[in-house]
Amino acid sequence: MYIYDQYDQTIIDERVAQFREQTTRFLNGELTNEEFLPLRLQNGLYVQRHAPMLRIAVPYGLISSKQMRAIADVTETYDKGYAHFSTRQNIQLNWPALESVPDILADLAKVQMHAVQTSGNCIRSTTSDQFAGVAKNEIEDPRPWAEIIRQWSTFHPEFAYLPRKFKIAVNGATDADRAAIRMHDIGVQLVKNDQGEVGFQILVGGGLGRTPILGEVIEEFLEQKHLLTYLDAIVRVYNLKGRRDNKYKARIKILVKAMGMDAFKALVLEQFNAIKDGEGTLTTQEIDRVKAHFKSPSYKTLSDSDAVVDQLKADNKGFNNWLTRNSQAHRQDGYVSVTLSFKKVGYAPGDATAKQIRATADLAEEFGFGEMRITHFQNVVLPDVEISKLPALWEACKKHGLATPTIGTLTDVICCPGGDFCALANAKSLPIAEQILAKFDDLDYLYELGDIDLNISGCMNACGHHHIGNIGVLGVDKRGEEFYQISLGGASGQDASVGKILGPSFKADDMGEIISKIIDVFVEKRTGEELFIDCVRRIGLDPFKERVYAKSN
Structure with missing residues (x-):
């Protein structure tokens, strides 16, 4: 998991102080609504029907137990005691008071969390597969590449005011696309060429909204070192050519459709050829630096067969249902990934109480390595669970209302x-x-x-x-x-x-x-x-x- 260095922490702390001053000026009447609008959006703050809504960034859905507990604390201190897991793998608070938002951001900064670029016309949080790094049939872990994109896109001076919001997703699996890369402004698929080298297939022009369009392949195989310069070229063309006169026609999907892929690609290549070997070129040293944050945990040498678990599956229908629906095969023998369901009658899909959030953090430490993944389906994954511990985990999940065995079914809404x-x-x-x-x-x-x-x-x-x-x-x-x-x-x-x-x-x-x-x-x-x-x-x-x-x- 990526850990802030002194520069990351300083930048986020300075952003919190800046927004605190801006919020104070707005509350004192020194800034108009129109002047405050772009400032609050840069910090993930929306004005909703009943109260502000704060969207907290969870890059590619990866969150630690320490961070999850901080979210629980924030909901109890500043909100109504619950949070919402979004389809963008982020976390939302639905009831914060405006004057409390700087305090919330300050508390989040203590655990390396923020709300930067979770709203506004900028490059939003990069998303990925909730099973990234632990899934079978992966070319390689896509999380380091999502992190590289996150670092490149955060506070990018040229892309702070795009025609509209911009979303990028990265997928590493060969047999599944759990990141929905075809529905993003840019989709990045890890691939291998005939020489066995790992690179990227790049898709562009996807998106939902009023005009849903599937992204098209713009580059079949891109070398690793050119990832950022190629993305830079795409976003630069969009920034220059995207419509700003009509927000409903301002997304890159409309530009690509209007121009046609051949014409759009020609402009991208013109930009790319001018910068591809420049300062944005990725070095092996930089790639290795980021990958070092995503090393495999200390897995035990285990067997995929466990007699106690097998017997419980045979004897207990409830356990068998839960295991069948809520567990996912793992690349490491003796482990599975388990999805905790936040879909239950009487609760909004994706809502989690502070008690459940803390329980999730506890489970991640007791049954894993203290990490979790927020999914596009508004659930939470424990990525590394020993098979022998599944019965105990099932009992714990039932206690906290997180064992609904319906992942992937009609009611996993x-x-x-x-x-x-x-x-x-x-x-x-x-x-x-x-x-x-x-x-x-x-x-x-x-x-x-x-x-x-x-x-x-x-x-x-x-x-x-x-x-x-x-x-x-x-x-x-x-x-x-x-x-x-x-x-x-x-x-x-x-x-x-x-x-x-x-x-x-x-x-x-x-x-x-x-x-x-x-x-x-x-x-x-x-x-x-x-x-x-x-x-x-x-x-x-x-x-x-x-x-x-x-x-x-």
Whole structure:
């Protein structure tokens, strides 16, 4: 895990002092709302429906037990005792008082955390696979590369005021894309060339929002030393050519689509050729320096077979369900990664109480090496759990309400805060998630259905990533009433696709029943153990339309 040096700490401490002075001036009436707006956005502070919202950076989702405990302390001292894990692998506070935000940032700085570039028209926090570094079939750990990008992009003087926000994701696995790189402004995929050298495939022009577009490959194989200069060239072209007259058409995806990839790439190469061997070129020494922060922990020599665990799986259905759904194979024999579920009836998806946050930190130390990963699915991963310790971990997770065995199922819902909190939302998201969680509470039935991604957004900004949910739900406003539009066929992995709208929207009270009808069609039409996404792609939307829009007799 990357540890701040004296320069990192000084920069963050100085930023906190600067924002404290700016906040004081605003509260004293010396700065107008318009003047304070860019200053607060540079520090992750939004004005929401009921209170400010502070977005805290968790680079590529990696967080230590010490940092997690600091988050718990902050929620109790300055907020309402809970935090929210976001789809960007960050943490959000929904109720901080404006005058307390500098104190929050000062407390976070003590544990090497901040809110820099979590909002505003800049390069946002770089994201990656929640199983990075421990997953099987990885070319190599993508976290050092995400960290290199983070260091390059943080406070980059040329990219502090881009046409719109800008997001980069890095993936290292060969058999999965858990970072959704095709839906980012820039996607970075680790690859090997014919000589066995590790480099990068670069994608550009992806994104969600009002115009969801899959990114296209702009470079098939980029040498490691050129990573930053090539990214610099892409962002520089965007900064120069991106639209600033219309925020809805200001993302790089619109620029790439308007210009065409060939023309866009020509401009990138022009910029790249001018700087590729300059000061931004990565040296072996610099790459090794960053990689040294991500060395493997002291794994024991263990076997993947444990008689006690195997017997408990056979004897206890609950344990078997949890292990099947919430554990992931590990590259090291004798270990697995375990996902703690923050999806439970009665709670907003991704919300965690201070007590649960502290418990998570305790579990990371007792059953791992004190590190955790926040996932795009608003859960938390313990990356290094000894197989023999799984029964004890299961019992501990149950005690804290973190053992819901539904990872990857229909009720592992991705959901933005929606109209309950966000001033931009057209409709509430959380009540729809609650309906679905309550309606599909039969675990055996959920397991029979197999993997289904259901994503809910309260508006077209798509913070719930509804476009790439197998089932996507979008809140819309119809003459002051909240309605919900459904799309089917979206996916975020290696076979990424944008869902297609089913038809006219539905009232909030009908959503649970509508989702049930969609699932009924799937059950009737699937062949064998066919997944939902494969069934939709095979039969198309018409059977689903016929069922959900059928007139009652």
